Amino acid sequence: MRAESNGIEIEYETFGDPTDVPLLLVAGNGAQLVWWHTEFCQGLADRGFYVIRFDNRDCGRSTWIDSEIDVMEAAASFMQGLDVEVPYTLGDMAADSWGLCDALGLDRVHLFGESMGGMIVQQMAIDAPSRVRSLVSAFSTTGDPDVGQPTPEALAALLNEPAEGRQGYIDQCVTVGMFWAGSEFGDPDQIAERAALSFDRGIAPQGGSNQLLAILTAPSRTDALRKLDVPSLIIHGDIDPLIPISGGERTAEALSGSEFLRMEGYGHDFPPSSWATVIHHVTALAARAG
Numbered sequence: 001m002r003a004e005s006n007g008i009e010i011e012y013e014t015f016g017d018p019t020d021v022p023l024l025l026v027a028g029n030g031a032q033l034v035w036w037h038t039e040f041c042q043g044l045a046d047r048g049f050y051v052i053r054f055d056n057r058d059c060g061r062s063t064w065i066d067s068e069i070d071v072m073e074a075a076a077s078f079m080q081g082l083d084v085e086v087p088y089t090l091g092d093m094a095a096d097s098w099g100l101c102d103a104l105g106l107d108r109v110h111l112f113g114e115s116m117g118g119m120i121v122q123q124m125a126i127d128a129p130s131r132v133r134s135l136v137s138a139f140s141t142t143g144d145p146d147v148g149q150p151t152p153e154a155l156a157a158l159l160n161e162p163a164e165g166r167q168g169y170i171d172q173c174v175t176v177g178m179f180w181a182g183s184e185f186g187d188p189d190q191i192a193e194r195a196a197l198s199f200d201r202g203i204a205p206q207g208g209s210n211q212l213l214a215i216l217t218a219p220s221r222t223d224a225l226r227k228l229d230v231p232s233l234i235i236h237g238d239i240d241p242l243i244p245i246s247g248g249e250r251t252a253e254a255l256s257g258s259e260f261l262r263m264e265g266y267g268h269d270f271p272p273s274s275w276a277t278v279i280h281h282v283t284a285l286a287a288r289a290g
Helices: 038-046 071-079 090-103 116-127 152-158 165-180 190-200 209-218 222-226 244-256 274-288
Strands: 001-005 008-015 023-025 049-054 110-114 131-140 232-239 259-263
Touching: 001 090, 008 038, 008 090, 008 152, 023 090, 023 116, 038 049, 038 274, 049 090, 049 232, 071 209, 071 259, 090 116, 110 116, 110 274, 116 131, 116 222, 131 274, 152 165, 165 190, 165 209, 232 244, 232 274, 244 259, 259 274
Parallel strands: 023 049, 023 110, 110 131, 131 232, 232 259
Antiparallel strands: 001 008, 008 049
16 A cells, blocks of 8 residues: 655555554665564454554655755765755654654554664654654664664675675575574574565665664654653664664663663564563553653
8 A cells, every 4th residue: 555645655555453553564775564473463453553664764665755965975975074965854754753653643643662662762752752652662772873873794684785686685684683683582484584575575675874864863862862752662672783782771761760671692684573561661651641
């Protein structure tokens, strides 16, 4: 299904009863709606949520953004303190998400974002706090440069050129995904399934790089988060190499009264072994929020 939002088209799917309380799932950098496994979404729907998963702009079957900006050159200039032009910002992506809610007739919603999606839901709450029933930010960060920075190895993996061909893409995703997720709980079969679905749906040629530039150039959200009064749950794996746990700790510290769920032995992913725990905590948060 598709919806008009913020001047673009957003591809989305839903689970559960539309009369149930809505829960919007927001995926990370380059991650399509299939990142949120069908079984995980159904598990949330079974707990009484009307679950919406969608492709961010520049990803999957949502609108791809034409840009002639050299993303790597722009990123290097930004790191040197220079002003740079960006195809779009995290604020634009937050507006996309609220626009999807508007198109679906959803006023107040529970928000659940992972990685870049965590940054987006933080910005959504900053922009429209009265519309947020609760907020879940998973393996994400506030944009402060002193926390949540990737290890050199994780950054190198993020910046790798995509492999050619379907099988090459899947194999690369499994290698990188297992590195980010960690060997103890990472699930190569799940990562391969997700990669195959993503490849078959379509890979935006510059989408991941454009989204990365939006992340890099976003200002810190810490001060704005401190002003919020939103029931919040912060989830983070303690071995996350892409956004280390200090990013989650700063987010929890900024959001007054938030719950912090430290996932021992987990990295930058929600493998099947985590689903029951995560669904339980998300459901409990919604119950506290009322």
